[in-house]
Amino acid sequence: MPIEMSSRRSRITDEEINELISKLQSLLPESRRRSTSRASASKLLKETCSYIRSLHREVDDLSDRLSDLMSTMDSNSPQAEIIRSILRS
Amino acid sequence: ILVILSTPIHSHRSIPHSSITSPANRRWVVGFEMAISNAAGDPAAGNEGGGERKRKRREDPPVAKWRTEGEQKTYSSKLIEAIRRVRRSSAAEAATDHSRSRAVRVAADRALAVAARGRTRWSRAILSGRKLKLWVRARACRRKPLGNITAASASYSHTTRKSKPPALERKARVLGRLVPGCRKLPLPTLLEEASDYIAALEMQVRAMSAIAEILSAAGVAAAEPM
Numbered sequence: 103m104p105i106e107m108s109s110r111r112s113r114i115t116d117e118e119i120n121e122l123i124s125k126l127q128s129l130l131p132e133s134r135r136r137s138t139s140r141a142s143a144s145k146l147l148k149e150t151c152s153y154i155r156s157l158h159r160e161v162d163d164l165s166d167r168l169s170d171l172m173s174t175m176d177s178n179s180p181q182a183e184i185i186r187s188i189l190r191s
Numbered sequence: 192i193l194v195i196l197s198t199p200i201h202s203h204r205s206i207p208h209s210s211i212t213s214p215a216n217r218r219w220v221v222g223f224e225m226a227i228s229n230a231a232g233d234p235a236a237g238n239e240g241g242g243e244r245k246r247k248r249r250e251d252p253p254v255a256k257w258r259t260e261g262e263q264k265t266y267s268s269k270l271i272e273a274i275r276r277v278r279r280s281s282a283a284e285a286a287t288d289h290s291r292s293r294a295v296r297v298a299a300d301r302a303l304a305v306a307a308r309g310r311t312r313w314s315r316a317i318l319s320g321r322k323l324k325l326w327v328r329a330r331a332c333r334r335k336p337l338g339n340i341t342a343a344s345a346s347y348s349h350t351t352r353k354s355k356p357p358a359l360e361r362k363a364r365v366l367g368r369l370v371p372g373c374r375k376l377p378l379p380t381l382l383e384e385a386s387d388y389i390a391a392l393e394m395q396v397r398a399m400s401a402i403a404e405i406l407s408a409a410g411v412a413a414a415e416p417m
Contacts, residue, residue: 122382131393143359144359147362154366154369155369158369164396168274169294169295172281172295173278
């Protein structure tokens with residue numbers, strides 16, 4: 103990387119940090135934000151990562167659940183007609 | 192079913208399964224639609240708690256689309272089709288519970304990426320061959336576990352040590368690994384991607400929860416004597 107580029111980026115301003123902090127705060131839902139209200143950018147980054155991980159876990163759990171429930175989607179099952187009518191609406 | 196489906200996403204595991212006494216399909220359709228619009232204004236997913244009217248003040252409009260009823264409905268339909276396909280292909284071969292669940296997860300992520308309509312890095316990364324990337328990454332990790340780290344820290348000290356505290360840099364790296372396709376992004380761009388990705392994931396959770404509730408309620412209703 104050329105030296106000119108690195109010196110131009112050598113300072114991140116306080117303003118930029120504050121902007122990052124408010125952006126990070128807006129990523130988190132209310133329930134998580136309350137406990138980290140006076141937090142640094144670093145804490146907020148960590149909380150954001152932890153939130154994404156928990157969302158991933160929820161999706162995994164839901165995938166487990168849906169794959170168990172898949173048998174109710176057989177086209178000749180009584181449930182299938184119900185699902186089809188919901189999709190049609 | 193309104194109660195079931197409008198519960199905030201973070202407590203979906205504690206939803207009690209109520210029994211549907213009369214299989215009124217019409218009532219379910221109405222309930223499903225209302226539940227989706229309830230979920231669209233769900234305070235657990237929103238930031239201000241004031242509903243969608245206030246949203247434009249803090250969020251970019253592109254992120255707000257993940258909270259609309261239409262988006263979730265479209266996604267739900269696509270996901271159900273994809274799950275049907277998984278079901279058909281797993282019936283053909285001897286599929287384990289885990290491989291079926293994994294297939295559902297992949298289908299859900301792909302459908303989510305398609306819903307993003309190619310506008311974000313994370314969605315393009317998901318669609319452009321996850322399996323290949325995972326495989327390549329796993330092999331690289333096994334071969335030189337330390338090589339990557341020393342190379343990375345050499346470039347850090349050269350260009351970025353003065354620009355951000357190392358703790359922030361480290362955590363930004365972690366975030367970059369969590370959002371698909373965003374490992375090498377500068378922080379502002381990474382935050383844009385992360386914010387869209389989080390909103391999309393929240394919709395994914397809402398949609399999958401609603402579908403799971405309907406499927407399990409459908410199972411209960413079908414089992415009840417008419």
